[in-house]
Amino acid sequence: MSTQSSTVQFTHLTNKPTTLLPITQSSNPPIQQPSTGPTKPSTNPPTLEPLKCQNGGTFNGFNCTCPVGLNGMLCQYVELYVEPVTFNRSVLVNVVINEKYNDKYDDTTSSYYKDFVGNFTHQMKTYYLARKIPNLKEVVVIRVSRGDPLIRSSNNIVETIRLWGETMAVYSVPPGPVGVSVTHDVILAIPNNASAGQIYEEDVREIKEAADALLSCTEECPNFNITALPTVNTMEPDLGYQ
Structure with missing residues (x-):
């Protein structure tokens, strides 16, 4: 009996190294994409x-x-x-102060005029408030001008005024320095109701009494004397509702 032998051949596998090709760099500069900056707002106003x-x-x-x-x-x-609660109505008052008129009062922009008006306004408003004039709002000087001739002060100024007038008439005494005539508005805030007319008339009487009392004032008086009875006139309503 013969024995047969078989031969198995093995194939030996070997791993060969992989050859890598070198990367060739281009000498040309890289291509850059155009940059887009921030958009500036238009300075033109919108239509x-x-x-x-x-x-x-x-x-x-x-x-x-x-x-x-x-x-x-x-x-x-x-x-x-809107219906206003009050409306302005004035009372026009003129007084002549026993103080020598300063020619510089003719220039209403001068400091002399402004100082005089400011002092007069303050004193008269203080006086009217002391007399408790109802509905008083403010005092506004309208005009400053030359007044009557100056007179000497007296304890009885009404009698002095009368005698001065008689002397001027009889002896024709040449006029001397003149006083200061001041016309001012006493502005009232009258309630806007059915009694407005009556309220105004009552206030006018109060102002008339206060103005006449300047001739013989003894308490809370302005620091000037007057040479004659003041004149007091009513005015139409101011419908500007200020």
Whole structure:
């Protein structure tokens, strides 16, 4: 019996190294993408479409300019009228101060005039307040001018004025320095009601009494004397409601 042998052949596998090709760098500079910077806002103002103003309003490039008595973006609303609580009404008072008139008072822009008016206004308002004039609001000087001739002070100034007038008439004494005539408004804030007329008349009487009392004033008086009875006149209402 013969024995047969078989031969198995093995194939030996070997790993060969992989050859890598070198990377060739280009000598040309890289291509850069264009840069886009931040967008600057336009300095031109935006164009506004004109508004369609109503009731006679006009477009001024921004909004509607409305006629008096109207408001709203398109002048579409009517302003509501509000009844004022008070209204101004004046009493016109003129006094002649026994103080030599300064020619520099002719220039109403001068410091002499302004100082005189400021002092007079302060003193008269203080005096009227002390007399408790109802509804008093303010005192405003209207005019400063040359007044009557100066007279000497007296304990009885009314009698002095009378005698001075008689002397001037009989002996024709040439006039000397003149006093200062000051016309001023006493402005009242009259309540706006059905009794407004009566309230004003009562206030006028109070002002008349206070003005006449300047001739023989003994308490809380201005620092000047007057040469004659003041004149007091009523004025029409100021419907400006200031």
